[in-house]
Amino acid sequence: MNEHIVKSYEDELNALTADCARMGGLTEAQVGDAIDAVVKRDQSLAEAVVGRDERLDLLEADIERKAIRLIALRQPMANDLRKTVAAMKIASNLERCGDLAKNIAKRTLVLNEAEPITPLTRSIERMGRLVLGRLKDVLDAYTGSDLDRALAVWSRDDEVDEHYNSLFRELLTYMMGDPRTITACAHLLFVAKNLERIGDHATNIAEIIHYEITGEEMISADRPKTDALRA
Amino acid sequence: MPSQRDDAMAHDTASAPVHIAVDRAHASQPAGAIKIRARDVNVFYGDKQALFDVSLDVPENSVTALIGPSGCGKSTFLRSINRMNDTIAGCKVVGRIELDGEDVNDRSIDPVVLRARVGMVFQKPNPFPKTIFENVAYGPRIHGIATGKAELEAIVESSLKRAGLWAEVADRLHQPGTGLSGGQQQRLVIARAIAVSPEVILMDEPCSALDPIATARIEELIDELRNQYCIVIVTHSMAQAARVSQKTAFFHLGKLVEAGPTGEIFTNPRDSRTQDYITGRFG
Numbered sequence: 001m002n003e004h005i006v007k008s009y010e011d012e013l014n015a016l017t018a019d020c021a022r023m024g025g026l027t028e029a030q031v032g033d034a035i036d037a038v039v040k041r042d043q044s045l046a047e048a049v050v051g052r053d054e055r056l057d058l059l060e061a062d063i064e065r066k067a068i069r070l071i072a073l074r075q076p077m078a079n080d081l082r083k084t085v086a087a088m089k090i091a092s093n094l095e096r097c098g099d100l101a102k103n104i105a106k107r108t109l110v111l112n113e114a115e116p117i118t119p120l121t122r123s124i125e126r127m128g129r130l131v132l133g134r135l136k137d138v139l140d141a142y143t144g145s146d147l148d149r150a151l152a153v154w155s156r157d158d159e160v161d162e163h164y165n166s167l168f169r170e171l172l173t174y175m176m177g178d179p180r181t182i183t184a185c186a187h188l189l190f191v192a193k194n195l196e197r198i199g200d201h202a203t204n205i206a207e208i209i210h211y212e213i214t215g216e217e218m219i220s221a222d223r224p225k226t227d228a229l230r231a
Numbered sequence: 232m233p234s235q236r237d238d239a240m241a242h243d244t245a246s247a248p249v250h251i252a253v254d255r256a257h258a259s260q261p262a263g264a265i266k267i268r269a270r271d272v273n274v275f276y277g278d279k280q281a282l283f284d285v286s287l288d289v290p291e292n293s294v295t296a297l298i299g300p301s302g303c304g305k306s307t308f309l310r311s312i313n314r315m316n317d318t319i320a321g322c323k324v325v326g327r328i329e330l331d332g333e334d335v336n337d338r339s340i341d342p343v344v345l346r347a348r349v350g351m352v353f354q355k356p357n358p359f360p361k362t363i364f365e366n367v368a369y370g371p372r373i374h375g376i377a378t379g380k381a382e383l384e385a386i387v388e389s390s391l392k393r394a395g396l397w398a399e400v401a402d403r404l405h406q407p408g409t410g411l412s413g414g415q416q417q418r419l420v421i422a423r424a425i426a427v428s429p430e431v432i433l434m435d436e437p438c439s440a441l442d443p444i445a446t447a448r449i450e451e452l453i454d455e456l457r458n459q460y461c462i463v464i465v466t467h468s469m470a471q472a473a474r475v476s477q478k479t480a481f482f483h484l485g486k487l488v489e490a491g492p493t494g495e496i497f498t499n500p501r502d503s504r505t506q507d508y509i510t511g512r513f514g
Contacts, residue, residue: 001512002507002512002513003512004510004511004512005511005512005513006511009511075469075470076510077469077473077497077498077509077510078497078498078499078500078505078506078509078510079506079510080510081497081498082498082499214499215498215499216499
């Protein structure tokens with residue numbers, strides 16, 4: 001790709017992508033730490049995740065401001081326009097991931113007051129690793145403008161759904177077996193649901209990357225999907 | 232071979248990976264039948280070739296924008312449509328340009344009649360040094376379109392109304408056209424062009440000498456006029472091409488690089504040269 005004739009325009013566009021990549025790194029850390037906090041029942045780590053969330057909110061607002069400014073002052077066209085819009089949309093998806101990570105961390109604080117249910121924690125950990133891996137892959141695809149990698153994330157969305165469905169059944173079994181676990185299980189169910197939604201955001205980001213690179217929209221209906229309610 | 236997107240569409244959809252549904256069906260296609268059909272047009276100024284094998288379809292009742300860097304041949308192409316190049320010594324046009332299926336370069340075509348059918352508006356407003364009324368009445372009178380004073384007055388009024396100038400000049404029709412502001416003068420020459428009931432209006436950078444408000448008025452006018460006419464506009468403003476046109480054609484070094492629906496050209500051009508030009512990367 002040739003550089004822009006106007007150097008400052010080139011710099012502004014690159015700064016937008018760099019900000020998004022930085023926000024991606026921070027989001028990944030937040031999600032990873034939130035999962036660790038649940039699994040290891042780590043009170044201080046959970047508190048740290050909750051405290052750091054504001055940074056993601058500020059980063060998102062900053063990226064949005066920069067993108068709007070760029071649209072108003074530079075009138076980006078074609079791939080530049082797609083890059084600008086993609087940065088804005090990705091930032092918004094990452095901000096949601098951050099909120100979900102914060103929510104997981106907050107539930108950790110409650111879960112730590114109950115007795116640990118080790119097999120469930122292991123299931124959460126497995127699902128967490130999977131979701132974190134997808135988030136990492138899709139962010140690498142973004143920074144490397146790697147369409148194949150983004151497509152790989154996009155087409156494997158059903159793995160997370162399957163994990164979520166089996167965890168859901170597992171949780172029901174525990175709650176039916178011992179009503180004293182209901183409080184903890186209900187929180188774990190939300191943790192699982194949050195992880196599943198972070199996975200969905202990774203899929204969204206893959207679609208945004210596809211649009212940024214190719215200019216074509218993806219049709220979500222074509223993605224393999226497992227119906228959670230009937231599973 | 233320039234990529235005519237209309238033709239390429241079926242192929243692109245078929246070659247897309249199965250798991251990604253590429254939807255181009257909803258993309259807005261320029262509406263209407265083909266008004267101007269250019270095939271393998273080559274234009275020479277003496278020894279210098281200015282256009283190379285240009286083939287382009289211009290749809291009826293829509294605005295087609297020609298974009299490209301200076302010297303790319305877009306104005307040359309525009310001027311070939313109503314044979315304005317005839318007036319340039321040493322200029323030779325080879326190839327076929329059809330207006331409603333008729334070759335404009337055919338011996339049987341009278342260039343004067345052709346230019347009444349295909350009107351033109353230039354970069355700088357060029358009203359005749361006559362009154363506002365006479366500027367608009369001149370064409371219908373010499374072409375024998377109007378018989379009698381009343382009919383001529385009616386044509387002048389309706390043309391000025393369609394050009395969005397009537398309200399501003401109704402009370403001073405017999406003052407000189409050159410006394411109007413730049414934007415008003417440009418609307419006056421557009422009124423003059425419409426007065427002879429053309430089918431096509433060619434515009435060569437019609438807003439480059441105007442301020443943003445006057446430009447907006449002309450753009451609004453272009454948008455209204457496209458319901459009745461086929462409009463081809465040459466512009467250096469990418470934003471203007473994006474705003475006013477339904478189809479965009481990108482010229483570079485005398486060749487047509489890419490043509491397609493404006494929305495697609497500005498969000499997802501196929502050719503890297505188009506992309507570099509519209510995003511400001513031409514080095």
